[in-house]
Each structure stands twice: as structure tokens, then as C-alpha cells.
Amino acid sequence: MTAPATKKIRVLIAKPGLDGHDRGAKVVARALRDGGCEVIYTGIRQTPEMIAEAALQEDVDVVGLSILSGAHLELFPRVVDELKKRGVDDVLLFCGGIIPEDDTAKLEALGFTAIFRPGTNTQDIVKFVYEHVSN
Amino acid sequence: MDDILERFLRGERRALARVISRVENQTPEGREYVRALFPRSGRAHTIGVTGGAGSGKSTLTGALAAEYRRRGRTVGIVAVDPSSPFTQGAILGDRIRMQDLALDEGVYVRSMASRGALGGLAPTIDDVVAVMDAFGFDYVLIETVGAGQDEVEIAGTALTTILVNNPGTGDDIQAMKAGIIEIADILVVNKADHPGADVLVSQLQALLALAPAGSRRPPILKTTAIRGEGFGALADAVAEHRAYLESSGGLAEQRAQDARHQVLSIARAILLEQIRAATPAEELEALVLRVASRELDPHSAAELLAAAVRR
Ligand SMILES: Nc1nc2c(ncn2[C@@H]2O[C@H](COP(=O)(O)OP(=O)(O)OP(=O)(O)O)[C@@H](O)[C@H]2O)c(=O)[nH]1
Ligand SMILES: [Mg+2]
Numbered sequence: 397m398t399a400p401a402t403k404k405i406r407v408l409i410a411k412p413g414l415d416g417h418d419r420g421a422k423v424v425a426r427a428l429r430d431g432g433c434e435v436i437y438t439g440i441r442q443t444p445e446m447i448a449e450a451a452l453q454e455d456v457d458v459v460g461l462s463i464l465s466g467a468h469l470e471l472f473p474r475v476v477d478e479l480k481k482r483g484v485d486d487v488l489l490f491c492g493g494i495i496p497e498d499d500t501a502k503l504e505a506l507g508f509t510a511i512f513r514p515g516t517n518t519q520d521i522v523k524f525v526y527e528h529v530s531n
Numbered sequence: 532m533d534d535i536l537e538r539f540l541r542g543e544r545r546a547l548a549r550v551i552s553r554v555e556n557q558t559p560e561g562r563e564y565v566r567a568l569f570p571r572s573g574r575a576h577t578i579g580v581t582g583g584a585g586s587g588k589s590t591l592t593g594a595l596a597a598e599y600r601r602r603g604r605t606v607g608i609v610a611v612d613p614s615s616p617f618t619q620g621a622i623l624g625d626r627i628r629m630q631d632l633a634l635d636e637g638v639y640v641r642s643m644a645s646r647g648a649l650g651g652l653a654p655t656i657d658d659v660v661a662v663m664d665a666f667g668f669d670y671v672l673i674e675t676v677g678a679g680q681d682e683v684e685i686a687g688t689a690l691t692t693i694l695v696n697n698p699g700t701g702d703d704i705q706a707m708k709a710g711i712i713e714i715a716d717i718l719v720v721n722k723a724d725h726p727g728a729d730v731l732v733s734q735l736q737a738l739l740a741l742a743p744a745g746s747r748r749p750p751i752l753k754t755t756a757i758r759g760e761g762f763g764a765l766a767d768a769v770a771e772h773r774a775y776l777e778s779s780g781g782l783a784e785q786r787a788q789d790a791r792h793q794v795l796s797i798a799r800a801i802l803l804e805q806i807r808a809a810t811p812a813e814e815l816e817a818l819v820l821r822v823a824s825r826e827l828d829p830h831s832a833a834e835l836l837a838a839a840v841r842r
Contacts, residue, residue, distance in 0.1 A: 455548035
């Protein structure tokens with residue numbers, strides 16, 4: 397109650413699709429937490445509807461999608477659609493995981509501002525979020 | 532003001548989400564929203580879920596919400612996880628255990644970071660709960676941080692408090708002795724699929740038998756939250772507690788007590804702000820150092836600060 401008004405950056409880290417491995421997503425979540433963000437982590441095997449609904453309910457500033465299965469061109473457009481359907485049109489989108497260079501333009505056209513591939517320094521992700529979210 | 536309140540009143544979930552953020556961030560609009568919405572609150576049955584870390588609070592909260600959905604009721608959930616004291620960041624992971632409700636239109640789940648508050652809740656929890664209540668949910672479930680023994684704040688925020696215990700951990704009875712049992716309206720032994728559940732139930736019964744005669748004995752229930760077992764009985768026990776509050780006059784008393792606590796703690800925060808504003812930081816620091824060096828006693832120093840506000 398004594399704390400002055402504070403705005404925290406809220407980030408949803410989600411893993412769409414069926415791959416059951418979420419080490420990378422957790423590393424990113426922890427880096428953002430250590431960078432001072434409030435990170436909502438929803439676990440593996442999320443459908444596009446679940447991700448969009450969580451983004452809406454949690455009123456996040458940022459949605460980060462992590463994917464390893466190669467299904468990004470199938471799943472990411474559906475996530476973007478579901479977000480739009482719910483009027484969530486002002487979140488910063490980024491993605492990470494195994495994503496071929498060739499797909500970069502397509503993902504950018506979908507609205508993804510950054511793509512982080514394996515080997516990315518997590519500090520770069522934190523910096524990216526702070527640079528792009530206006531307080 | 533923008534049209535957010537109007538959209539809120541029409542039942543738009545995105546407007547609810549926005550209102551909560553502004554309330555949580557304690558912005559001027561946030562205060563306005565609380566002012567406008569508070570008169571509409573007080574209808575929901577607010578239920579606190581507290582207990583040790585990993586005791587199954589999130590899973591149980593989800594399973595209880597599912598039971599209410601089966602009964603045709605709507606549910607708002609606020610789940611609090613701790614903020615890091617070092618970075619003020621947080622990982623809010625309670626949703627992971629509530630996936631079955633993810634697409635249910637009758638359920639709204641909001642994760643909150645504790646943002647430095649003690650007692651297992653968040654600084655703005657009462658306002659956020661009031662906003663959810665005003666939105667029209669039949670039940671608002673509040674999951675506290677899974678801490679040790681400092682979860683007592685929840686009793687002032689929820690009408691019914693559920694304390695979650697686990698068999699075989701040994702420290703539960705310890706926690707009971709520390710006085711936490713006074714805040715529990717319902718005791719749950721969760722993870723009843725683990726050995727030792729019945730032993731824990733009898734230990735709790737023995738402990739409750741020591742309570743003063745005439746006082747209400749909280750019921751003890753077994754649940755297996757991962758399988759959704761025991762939730763019909765738990766929802767019934769919650770309803771019984773509410774009926775008890777209403778028939779004993781305890782409801783009005785509890786509401787008055789919660790309101791008193793809330794008003795006084797906000798007033799305290801306002802006064803502290805005024806004290807900070809009335810004394811420049813360097814002066815405060817100098818005063819504090821005089822206390823540290825034993826030149827001045829803390830009471831006299833505090834009197835000086837308070838006097839600066841009155842001037
Ligand atoms: N065997 C068994 N495991 C359970 C039961 N309920 C919950 N769990 C498991 O206990 C672990 C912790 O459950 P949560 O619901 O996250 O517990 P929590 O109290 O919310 O945890 P924190 O919020 O981190 O304090 C998970 O692995 C659950 O699957 C149960 O009834 N039986
Ligand atoms: Mg939890």
C-alpha cells in the first residue's frame with residue numbers, strides 16, 4: 397500500500413504445439429524475471445486459443461512464443477488470429493526456437509518484431525523487451 | 532475518462548483485464564475505477580486458498596472452480612506468486628495447474644505478483660478482488676503465495692478461508708500450533724492419494740478438540756486435487772460456512788472487521804506518504820542517523836516527523 401504507483405512489464409511466455417520440451421522457454425522466463433518483468437508462464441502444449449485467452453486475461457504487454465517442433469508457420473498465424481479476434485492488438489510479439497532464416501519475412505509480416513534463435517544471449521531478449529515496451 | 536468502465540459494465544473481459552492492471556499499478560484511473568465499482572461489489576462469495584508451497588493450492592483452486600462450473604456458477608480467480616525481492620520481477624506459474632478452465636467463458640484467471648507485500652498477498656489485492664466481485668462473478672477465489680506461517684492476511688480479504696495441508700510432511704501440525712489454525716474456516720488434507728492422509732486427519736481432529744467449547748470447529752476434508760476428487764464435499768462445506776456466517780451474525784461482523792482493517796491500512800499508507808512528503812529525504816536521513824547513534828530515541832524522532840505534517 398505504501399509503494400508508489402508502479403508499472404511492471406507483463407510478459408506471457410507460451411509454448412504452442414505438441415513438443416514437450418520447455419527448457420528454452422523457462423530460461424527466457426527466468427531471464428525476464430531477473431530483468432524485473434512479471435512473467436506469466438503457462439506450460440507446454442498450449443493451443444492458439446489458450447495462448448490468446450491467457451494474453452487477454454493477464455493483460456500482458458508482450459507475448460513470447462517458443463517453438464521447436466517446426467510447426468511455427470502453421471501455429472503462429474493462428475495465435476495472431478486468435479489475439480485479433482479478442483481485440484488484443486497492441487501486444488509486442490516475439491518468438492524463439494528453431495526457426496529457419498527463410499521464414500523470417502513471413503513472421504515479420506505476421507507482426508513478430510523479433511526472432512531469437514538458439515544461442516541468443518538472454519540479456520538481448522530482456523533489452524529488446526525494455527526497448528520496445530513504452531511505459 | 533475513457534469508455535473502459537462502460538465496457539466493463541457490459542461484461543467485456545478485456546475491459547476487466549485493463550481495469551485490473553490500472554488498479555494494480557495504482558494509477559489515478561485505477562483509483563477512479565475502484566471508486567466507481569466498489570458499490571457494486573460485495574455480492575460474490577470470496578474464498579481464500581492458503582497453505583504451504585507446493586501443497587496443491589493452484590490445482591485445488593482449479594478443481595474447486597470446475598465444481599462451481601458444474602453447478603452453473605461463474606468464477607474469478609486471483610492467484611498470487613512472490614515477486615523477487617532483488618529484481619522485483621516474478622514468474623507467475625499458477626495458471627499451469629488451471630489449464631482445464633483455460634477456455635471456459637465462465638472463468639477468468641488473473642495472476643498477480645506480491646510486489647513486496649507481506650502476508651502472502653499483494654498490495655492491491657482487496658481492490659482487485661472488489662473489481663472482480665463487481666464484474667459479477669458468483670465466486671472469487673484467491674490463491675495466496677505458498678509461504679510458511681505468514682498467510683494470515685487472507686482471512687481479512689476472503690469470507691471463507693481454506694487451509695491446505697498435505698499428509699506426510701510433518702510440519703503441518705507445527706504450523707497449526709503456530710496459530711494459523713485460527714484463520715482456517717475449512718481444513719483440507721490435499722494429496723489424499725498419498726499415504727498418511729487419514730493419520731493427518733485424526734491429528735487435526737485431535738488438535739481441533741482443544742479449541743474452546745462453543746467456538747465453531749472447522750470441518751476437515753480430504754481432496755485429491757489432481758483427480759478432482761472431494762470437490763463436491765468441499766463446495767458444500769464452503770456453502771455451509773457461508774450459511775453459518777449468515778445465521779450467526781458473523782457475516783456482518785466479518786464485513787465490518789475487514790472494512791475497518793482495509794480503511795485503516797489505507798489511511799496508514801496515506802499518512803506515511805504525507806510524512807515522507809513533509810520531510811525532505813536528507814532531513815529524514817539525518818534524523819535516522821541521530822537515532823542510530825543513540826543521540827535521539829526512535830519515539831521522539833517519529834514525533835518530530837509527525838509534527839512536520841501538522842505544520
Ligand atoms: N499426488 C498428488 N499430487 C498433487 C495433488 N494436488 C496437487 N498435486 C501436485 O503437487 C504439485 C504442486 O501443485 P500446485 O497446485 O502447483 O501447488 P501450489 O500450492 O499451488 O504451489 P505454489 O503456488 O508453488 O506454492 C504439482 O505437481 C501437482 O500436480 C494431489 O491431490 N495428489
Ligand atoms: Mg500455486
